[in-house]
Amino acid sequence: MKIILMFLLFPIFCLTQNKKDIGKDFVEGLYSEKIEKSYSYLDSSITAKFSLEQLKATLADVGNQFGNFKGVIEVNNENNIYYYYCDFEKTKIDMMITFNDVNKIAGFYYVPHKSFDTDNTQNKNTK
DSSP, X not given: OHHHHHHHHHHHHHHHXXXXXXXXXXXXHHTSTTHHHHHHTBOHHHHTTSOHHHHHHHHHHHHHHHOSEEEEEEXXXXXXXXXXXXXXXXXXXXXXXXXXXXXXXXXXXXXXXXOOOTTTSOOEEOO
């Protein structure tokens, strides 16, 4: 019964969150026991081609390269693309996330950190 209730309430929860919060939950969940929740934020065009097990394997490779995830330093938005500045043991790097029209993640990529002019973007410091 609890599982059925969770599935019924999950879409409502997703609709009430904004893209910035969804992305932050996604990033933080990737590096915790909440990876299944992060996977649920992905658009079906991604999940149809990229299984949860493949995501876990990719994240293990990321961990080997960047070290352990420490947290999100800041979040920036530019032209509906969100940049989550991530702190890892070995480096700091942005995770760039794009969303579709129903707030599902349509793409995510690690990119070199981009500095933002706070006058021209919606810079939201999360620390």
